[in-house]
């Protein structure tokens with residue numbers, strides 16, 4: 869990803885780095901843990917309450933994804949299969 873303000877085209881300049889930080893921050897703000905009324909499938913395939921669930925992934929309240937979701941785990945530098 870390159871910044872709209874830059875001309876490096878490789879995503880390596882300071883503008884690009886700042887844009888990336890802003891982008892990561894926005895993604896984190898979207899994917900918040902939710903502690904109430906979230907239902908979905910757990911890691912064993914059972915339909916149950918997910919606490920916390922991700923506010924953004926899946927269909928909230930119906931097919932909630934457990935938080936931290938793969939997106940957040942990726943941002944945290946975890947290997948996501």
Ligand SMILES: [Zn+2]
Pocket residue numbers: 870871874875876877878879880881882883884
């Ligand atoms: Zn750049």
Ligand SMILES: [Zn+2]
Pocket residue numbers: 899922923924925933937938939940
């Ligand atoms: Zn998520």
